[in-house]
Amino acid sequence: MGRKALIDHEELRRLAGRGLSNAELAAHFGVSESGVLQAKRAAGLSKPMLDHSRAIPWKLERAHGQSGPATNLRNLSSIAQGRAIPVEKRNTALRWADRLVAAGLDVAYDPETGFSEV
Secondary structure (H helix, E strand, C coil), rough: CCCCCCCHHHHHHHHHHCCCHHHHHHHHHHHCCCHHHHHHCCCCCCCCCCCCCCCCCCCHHHHCCCHHHHHHHHHHHHHHHCCCCCCHHHHHHHHHHHHHCCCCCEEEEEEEEEEECC
8 A cells, every 4th residue: 555645736736837846846745856746747747758769779878878969869859759849959959960861871879989970
């Protein structure tokens, strides 16, 4: 048997609708920010998680996770899944992809050296 919910979903909807941050909501309800995120998912208040595994099929080393190619691949994946991203990020990712296609290149990944264009 699970624990009794500490967060009333209606009150959560009302407060989140007023723009309170997760930290503020956590303090209000006396739970962790993780608890707020779980409650938001249960109440249908969070956006579904995107799956970038098709765009980034490798297990990236921590040092490479925020590199230009990884960021561009995630942004392109977000666009393909219907998520709106800032215009600057979209344009950067699309210019990068257009350059690769025009040159007949693809992206490869090696855990030791990072991304390369092949």
